[in-house]
Amino acid sequence: AQSVTQLGSHVSVSEGALVLLRCNYSSSVPPYLFWYVQYPNQGLQLLLKYTSAATLVKGINGFEAEFKKSETSFHLTKPSAHMSDAAEYFCAVSEGNAGNMLTFGGGTRLMVKP
Amino acid sequence: GAGVSQSPSNKVTEKGKDVELRCDPISGHTALYWYRQSLGQGLEFLIYFQGNSAPDKSGLPSDRFSAERTGGSVSTLTIQRTQQEDSAVYLCASSLRVAAGYHEQFFGPGTRLTVL
Numbered sequence: 076a077q078s079v080t081q082l083g084s085h086v087s088v089s090e091g092a093l094v095l096l097r098c099n100y101s102s103s104v105p106p107y108l109f110w111y112v113q114y115p116n117q118g119l120q121l122l123l124k125y126t127s128a129a130t131l132v133k134g135i136n137g138f139e140a141e142f143k144k145s146e147t148s149f150h151l152t153k154p155s156a157h158m159s160d161a162a163e164y165f166c167a168v169s170e171g172n173a174g175n176m177l178t179f180g181g182g183t184r185l186m187v188k189p
Numbered sequence: 190g191a192g193v194s195q196s197p198s199n200k201v202t203e204k205g206k207d208v209e210l211r212c213d214p215i216s217g218h219t220a221l222y223w224y225r226q227s228l229g230q231g232l233e234f235l236i237y238f239q240g241n242s243a244p245d246k247s248g249l250p251s252d253r254f255s256a257e258r259t260g261g262s263v264s265t266l267t268i269q270r271t272q273q274e275d276s277a278v279y280l281c282a283s284s285l286r287v288a289a290g291y292h293e294q295f296f297g298p299g300t301r302l303t304v305l
Contacts, residue, residue, distance in 0.1 A: 111296075118193070118280060118296035165232060175284070176222065176248070177294065179232035 077102045077168045081180035089188045094138075094153040096183045098166030101147060108149040109167040109177065110140055119165065125149060136160070161187045191215065193297035195281050201303045202271055210266045210300045214283030221264050222284075222294060223256060227277035235279075238264065239286075271304045278302070 082097040100106060107126050111119040123134025130142040136159075140151045149166060166180040194213045202208050214221050223235040234248040238258040249255075253272075258264040268275055278301050282294040 116298070118298045119282075120296070121293055124293070167232075175220070175292070175294070176234045176237060176245070177224075177232075178234070179224075181231045 077106065077170055077178045079166050079168050079178055079180035081164075081166050081183050083183055084181060085184045085186065087186040087188060088156045090158055091155050094151070094156045094160065094185065096151040096164050096166075096185065098140075098149045098151065098180060099147055100149060100166070100168045102168055102170055104170050107169040107175075108140075108142060109169070110134065110138070110149075110151050111165045111167060111179075113163045113165065113182075115162075122151070122164075156185075156187045158187050158189065161185055193281055193283055193295050195279075195297040195300050197300060198298065199301045199303075201305065203305050204273060205270055207267065207269045208271055208302065210268075210279050210302070212264045212266070212281030212283075212297060214262065214264070214281070215295055216262075217285070218283035218295075219261065219286050220284045220292070220294075221258055222282040223264070223266050224280045224282065225250075225277045226280055226299070229274075230277075232280075235266070268302075271302075273304050276302055276304045 078101045080099045109124045110122040123132045125142045133139045138153045163182050163184045165182045167177040169175050196211045219240045222237045226232045236256050238244045253269045256266045278299040280299045281297045284292040284294045
């Protein structure tokens, strides 16, 4: 079975500050890991994914995440927050088996203060 | 090209009524997923279809929920005798295929269901 835990349902940063959104997972097999972003009244958009290649993954809008197997973590970072980054972020895991169904964390709402 | 579309965008219904939610996947995508996003349960998988294979219904919360996919394209999620706890955003996603490895799932905007 797989599960995802996102620490902090709400994170607030100042514009220009570092963004760090935490994600820890459990999986019985080497996982595929994802970060999705959801803007108000919109669907989910893929930010980045880890699929067993490089452990440091770069995504869209300046975000990146590092897969750390020893810590079972996949934290999302961005060096400098922008007002447009305000949204809800979801970490997800798939075991890549038949179906590739995603198991999501509870989500983290990112607020960016001017 | 066109993304995943869902209709209606909002649906308000009375407790006990049946509802149908529609999903149009990206053309050529053989895999289709339904997820539910609710305040109490977060984002959870409901059902997935792959080509002409029998769907994986392991995430459906009760037998009031069913889904079909006609012609390998459009899918309809039906909820019978709706209950207030069914209120949620229902998200549909599609991907190229399901095989070894991973193929990105593209999500639609969702249908917000409110059961009064």
